Amino acid sequence: MDxxxxxxxxxxxxxxxxxxxxxxxxxxxxxxxxVEHDIAQLEFEGNARLNEQAxxxxxxxxxxxxxxxxxxxxxxxxxxxxxxxxxxxxxxAIGAELPRGPVNRVVTIHVGDDMNAxxxxxxxxxxxxxxxxxx
Numbered sequence: 001m002d003x004x005x006x007x008x009x010x011x012x013x014x015x016x017x018x019x020x021x022x023x024x025x026x027x028x029x030x031x032x033x034x035v036e037h038d039i040a041q042l043e044f045e046g047n048a049r050l051n052e053q054a055x056x057x058x059x060x061x062x063x064x065x066x067x068x069x070x071x072x073x074x075x076x077x078x079x080x081x082x083x084x085x086x087x088x089x090x091x092x093a094i095g096a097e098l099p100r101g102p103v104n105r106v107v108t109i110h111v112g113d114d115m116n117a118x119x120x121x122x123x124x125x126x127x128x129x130x131x132x133x134x135x
Contacts, residue, residue: 007106008120039072
């Protein structure tokens with residue numbers, strides 16, 4: 001075998017435009033609202049479960065309360081991350097490049113090829129259109 005086809009990860013980046021910034025801020029706001037709703041729902045249902053458990057078995061209340069508090073702490077941590085991401089995005093200037101994650105490209109390599117030339121790369125996108133390839 002003298003050649004092989006492989007997948008090579010390439011970083012996808014988006015150039016921040018007013019439209020993208022507005023869309024991403026809207027998504028973050030939606031996610032923050034969803035987490036806030038989930039926290040309120042957890043507190044409401046958690047209190048009901050605690051009251052029911054107190055009537056059945058008082059000793060089981062403390063572990064249940066700890067479980068509910070742990071879930072609430074996870075949700076609050078998720079909300080904090082979303083809020084931090086929102087604040088960071090609000091401060092970014094139009095034209096900044098946002099990493100969007102890796103995608104793969106198919107590359108055929110041959111015996112003797114320089115693997116350093118095959119690795120990496122970036123694709124820059126603006127408003128959904130590819131505007132540059134970078135090595």
